[in-house]
Amino acid sequence: MSLLEVSNLTKNFGGLAAVSNVNIELVENELVGLIGPNGAGKTTLFNLLTGVYEPSEGTVKLTIDGQEAVLNGKKPYVIAALGLSRTFQNIRLFKDLTVMDNVLIAMNGKNKVGLLTSMLRLPKFYAKEAEMRRKVIELLAIFDLEDKIDTLAKNLPYGEQRRLEIVRALATEPKVLFLDEPAAGMNPQETAELTKLIRKIQQEFGITILLIEHDMSLVMDVCERLYVLEYGRLIAKGTPEEIKNDPKVIQAYLGGEL
Known part of the structure; x- marks a missing residue:
């Protein structure tokens, strides 16, 4: 099929x-x-x-x-x-955000803790956030970017920016x-x-x-x-x-x- x-x-x-x-x-x-x-x-x-x-x-x-x-x-x-997810011919990263934040934004759609939990910062919110960060690091490690999590996207070499864009696309599962x-x-x-x-x-x-x-x-x-x-x-x-x-x-x- x-x-x-x-x-x-x-x-x-x-x-x-x-x-x-x-x-x-x-x-x-x-x-x-x-x-x-x-x-x-x-x-x-x-x-x-x-x-x-x-x-x-x-x-x-x-x-x-x-x-x-x-x-x-x-x-x-x-x-x-x-x-369905994609990358672009011209790189479209959030250049003034860190590598970690670029991927977290893409993963946000999978963060289903609920509005009330997020607003009140209940324990489930922090547990979910920690889980998402762990998943981001695992993804970045596959692409040899785990040591760049705090680097601004605009400061990455061109090839690493390309890899980060692929990571961000994969973060949407x-x-x-x-x-x-x-x-x-x-x-x-x-x-x-x-x-x-x-x-x-x-x-x-x-x-x-x-x-x-x-x-x-x-x-x-x-x-x-x-x-x-x-x-x-x-x-x-x-x-x-x-x-x-x-x-x-x-x-x-x-x-x-x-």
Whole structure:
């Protein structure tokens, strides 16, 4: 059964179709890539899936534990609560807050102690807060950031800011994680480390990942399946090997062999 089913998804901006009649299916615990040049509509598609934009046509359906939810028209925070989380092409951390606070904010939706308990600062409130901080430290340790909990996000090196944004997304306990060009701006060593990290995330957290990325070596290395967009339209889908040898992909995106 599909975890996320995207059917005939279209987004028009005036007379321009940024995304046109796109069909995508994601199942549990798989790592899928979405590739294409700048302007192909990849980030627009992410924005449609996460509630930033509302589709002009088509539907987005999430199915978890047999429960179906149509995501059309839902606010981003509602979609996040249902189990979809994302990072951004341009890092969007709370730069003047600490590493700890950046992740705690994301985890806040899971803090269900109740309004009265929070207002009166009852023992249950402090117990829950301590539990959340422990979970944050455990998450940060996976990403080698546990020694930076009191560092302001803006003072982290670029690669660590990227990792922190992924930690923050994982703190919402998603079923599906969307990564929008996580290797952007990274040097080859950082990209290699990120490749290992993405594999580790999928294995340790058991989640589905949809990855936008221009680095073909990373995409071909970690993804099980690929979707290819051109001018907002889906032109190819298949395994990395199939995509690598697809004439339409080579001609439209790669200009030659991978």
